[in-house]
Amino acid sequence: DQMATLFSKRKHRSVAKCIEQYGSAMGGTATDMEKGLNRLLKHFDSVLNFFDNQYVFAVILTNISYGNPKDRKAADPIKDLQTEIPRTYLHIPPSFDFRIGRSRASREKLVFHYWPQRLVELSSFTVMINQNVPWHGSNPHEGAYKLRVFLGFDRFRIHMAGETSASLYVYSRESGRMVKYEPDARFILGLNASGSFYTQGLTVLIDDIGGNLPLNPTKQDVAFGEQENGEVHKDNLYTWVGSVTKFFYDYHINKFDKKKTILTKKIKEFGKDLVQTPLKEIDRSHVTTFNAEFRHYGKKSIRIELRTAKENHGPDTHFCLISDPSPSARLAEEAIEAAVKKRKFAETQQETARAVEAARVMGNNNLMRQTQNVQQVVATANAVVPRAPSYPPPQVNHVHNHTQQYHSQQYDRPHNAFNQQVQTQQYRAQNIQQQVHNHVQQVVQQHQQGIQTPSPQASSRVARSVTQSTRKSPRRSQSGRKAASNKASEALPSPVASTIRSNVKAEEAISNGRDKAENGGAEDEVINLADDSDSESVASTKECYKKLCGQLTVKFEKKKKDLDKKKEENR
Numbered sequence: 319d320q321m322a323t324l325f326s327k328r329k330h331r332s333v334a335k336c337i338e339q340y341g342s343a344m345g346g347t348a349t350d351m352e353k354g355l356n357r358l359l360k361h362f363d364s365v366l367n368f369f370d371n372q373y374v375f376a377v378i379l380t381n382i383s384y385g386n387p388k389d390r391k392a393a394d395p396i397k398d399l400q401t402e403i404p405r406t407y408l409h410i411p412p413s414f415d416f417r418i419g420r421s422r423a424s425r426e427k428l429v430f431h432y433w434p435q436r437l438v439e440l441s442s443f444t445v446m447i448n449q450n451v452p453w454h455g456s457n458p459h460e461g462a463y464k465l466r467v468f469l470g471f472d473r474f475r476i477h478m479a480g481e482t483s484a485s486l487y488v489y490s491r492e493s494g495r496m497v498k499y500e501p502d503a504r505f506i507l508g509l510n511a512s513g514s515f516y517t518q519g520l521t522v523l524i525d526d527i528g529g530n531l532p533l534n535p536t537k538q539d540v541a542f543g544e545q546e547n548g549e550v551h552k553d554n555l556y557t558w559v560g561s562v563t564k565f566f567y568d569y570h571i572n573k574f575d576k577k578k579t580i581l582t583k584k585i586k587e588f589g590k591d592l593v594q595t596p597l598k599e600i601d602r603s604h605v606t607t608f609n610a611e612f613r614h615y616g617k618k619s620i621r622i623e624l625r626t627a628k629e630n631h632g633p634d635t636h637f638c639l640i641s642d643p644s645p646s647a648r649l650a651e652e653a654i655e656a657a658v659k660k661r662k663f664a665e666t667q668q669e670t671a672r673a674v675e676a677a678r679v680m681g682n683n684n685l686m687r688q689t690q691n692v693q694q695v696v697a698t699a700n701a702v703v704p705r706a707p708s709y710p711p712p713q714v715n716h717v718h719n720h721t722q723q724y725h726s727q728q729y730d731r732p733h734n735a736f737n738q739q740v741q742t743q744q745y746r747a748q749n750i751q752q753q754v755h756n757h758v759q760q761v762v763q764q765h766q767q768g769i770q771t772p773s774p775q776a777s778s779r780v781a782r783s784v785t786q787s788t789r790k791s792p793r794r795s796q797s798g799r800k801a802a803s804n805k806a807s808e809a810l811p812s813p814v815a816s817t818i819r820s821n822v823k824a825e826e827a828i829s830n831g832r833d834k835a836e837n838g839g840a841e842d843e844v845i846n847l848a849d850d851s852d853s854e855s856v857a858s859t860k861e862c863y864k865k866l867c868g869q870l871t872v873k874f875e876k877k878k879k880d881l882d883k884k885k886e887e888n889r
Contacts, residue, residue, distance in 0.1 A: 321355050396420055404432040406496045408489040408525065409601045431597040437470025437521060438585050438637040439570060441606040445558040449530070449551040453558065454617045463530045467559055468523035468600065469566045473588045473637065476519035484509065484520040484563065492529040493537040507560030508619065516567055518582050524559060557620060561612065565622035569608075572624065573641030580642070588637050603634035 325334040334351065341354025348356075368374035384395045399418055410416070410430035419425035434440060446462035476482050486503035489496050503522060504511040532548070534541040542548035574580035597603075610627040612620055631638070 322351065325351070400426065400428060404428055404430045407494065408433075408496070408523070409491075409494075410599065412599065430599055433468065433470070433521075433523065433600050434597045434603055434634065434636070435593055436472050436474050437468075438473050438519075438588055439566075439606065439639055440468065440470040440600075440603075440635045440637070441566060441608065441632075443467045443469065443562040443566075443608070445562060447530075447551070447554050447558060449545065449554075450547045452550055452617075453554045453620065454614055458554070463528050465530075465555070465558070466525040466527050467562055468525060468605070469563060470521050471570075471585045472519035472521045473585055474519075474590050475521070476582065476585050477590060482514075482517040482519050484516045484522060486522045486524070488524045488526070488531070488540060490526050490529065490531055490533060490537070490540075492526070492531070492533060497531075497533060497537060498539050507556055507563055509560060509564060514578055516563070518578065518585055520563070520567060522559065522563055524555075561620040561622060565608075565610070565624070565627070569624060569627060569629075570639055573639060575642070581639075584639055593636060597636075598634055603632070605632040606630060606635045607632065 324330060325337060337354035337358065338350040339354070341350045341352065341357055344353040344357060346353060365378065366376055368376075379395075382395065384393050386393070396418060403416070403418070404410075407430060412430075414430075416428045416430075417425035418428065443466070445465050445467060446459050447465045448458050448460070448462040450461065451458050472485075475485075481501070483502035484504050484507070486498070486500040486506065487496055488498035500506060502511070504516050507522070509516045532541050532544045532551075533539070534544070542552040545551055571578065571581050574584065607630045608627055609630065610622045610624075612622045614620055
């Protein structure tokens with residue numbers, strides 16, 4: 319009846335038409351106004367019906383003007399309320415079910431973890447505030463009440479340009495919500511307000527847990543003017559809050575050599591992603607606290623001594639700033655690293671020296687073993703090296719016409735051939751001496767420079783080089799070769815000299831045997847080397863050369879077989 323009377327008035331005629339149109343969709347004999355009113359009442363009853371639960375209520379917003387029509391981005395009051403309500407109410411227990419949305423299906427439950435989700439290095443301070451006695455007076459703690467202050471760096475707000483200054487939020491237990499907000503509270507708290515000091519998203523939360531702050535009638539602000547000593551109360555409050563705020567900021571910026579850019583970078587590294595792990599509401603959280611001493615500087619300020627501060631990390635402070643090492647600590651670390659590197663380098667040098675010494679000893683041992691092997695080869699080769707024949711002195715009574723003919727024809731031909739071989743050996747020995755001299759000088763230089771003794775493989779390569787030179791160069795007599803080898807090896811240490819002499823002997827023996835095998839003819843070419851009348855001399859000479867030719871022939875055949883075998887293997 320009241321609604322029918324209200325909408326029958328002329329000034330509400332437009333609303334009455336809407337109700338009539340709203341009720342015309344319903345069937346029945348009643349008027350459209352009556353059907354519209356009944357339908358509207360049922361709708362409100364369904365919205366507000368909480369099954370007689372006295373602790374449940376609903377707020378319906380209608381005909382609201384929100385946002386700026388000129389803005390490109392459309393205003394979304396529901397989304398803004400989902401953000402502002404958790405920020406407005408600080409101490410909402412988890413049992414409180416608060417939902418907001420456009421419909422019953424889209425109503426999301428709000429979680430009141432606004433500040434633990436955002437603040438880096440969330441810390442709690444408890445200060446004593448006196449309402450009547452100034453903080454610099456006598457006995458300022460007598461009759462004072464406890465005020466809790468939360469501090470931290472807002473990791474979301476630090477990314478917003480122009481909104482990173484120290485912000486102040488005042489929460490009153492008397493009203494149960496936030497009653498004051500200051501976007502830049504540096505001047506109110508007595509902090510340096512120039513430049514970027516006390517910015518980086520610094521956030522100050524005043525929690526009036528005892529309900530001692532005076533409020534204005536609308537409970538929208540703190541009204542110190544309503545108290546008898548309101549100015550004293552205000553000065554004490556902001557002085558103490560400013561003191562702990564300055565201490566908190568200086569404590570954390572000192573972690574990074576007092577560089578604001580590094581502090582800003584470290585806070586931004588936490589990003590803007592929400593923490594998915596369960597969090598506690600701020601009233602039940604165990605956050606970081608501090609123990610420190612403070613001093614009064616006359617009537618100007620209260621300073622907390624940084625050197626006396628002791629941090630008690632709280633398990634519910636989820637975002638922590640890790641300090642960089644101080645310059646002295648960095649220098650100490652660099653000195654330690656340099657000492658470690660120096661010690662490692664010295665150890666490496668010592669290991670290298672030991673390895674070189676061991677290799678040198680091993681090389682000398684290998685050289686001695688190689689010398690012994692070469693000496694054995696030389697001893698074996700000397701057994702088959704041909705010597706110059708010794709002819710018996712001619713006897714006068716044996717000289718006849720045929721003997722003179724023998725010496726002039728048959729004796730001179732093999733004798734000249736032997737002299738030609740000796741001359742060829744002399745030329746080859748000269749070439750060997752030059753090769754040995756060059757190698758000796760190289761080994762001497764290596765020993766003087768502390769280079770490792772040549773390995774057996776290198777010695778074998780030198781031996782092969784000398785062998786190839788011996789094959790192509792003229793030879794020298796055995797005595798000439800020995801003299802040249804001994805003279806060339808005098809400048810060397812005994813192991814090296816013995817090796818060179820042994821190599822020369824072995825190569826000469828092998829080359830001599832090879833040339834004899836290549837140049838030796840049949841037995842009938844070397845039998846008439848003495849006077850036929852001297853039967854004993856001729857017989858001994860024949861036996862000697864027969865034996866020598868037989869040994870050379872066997873060695874030549876063995877060498878030929880070895881060469882054929884190697885060729886077959888290579889093939």
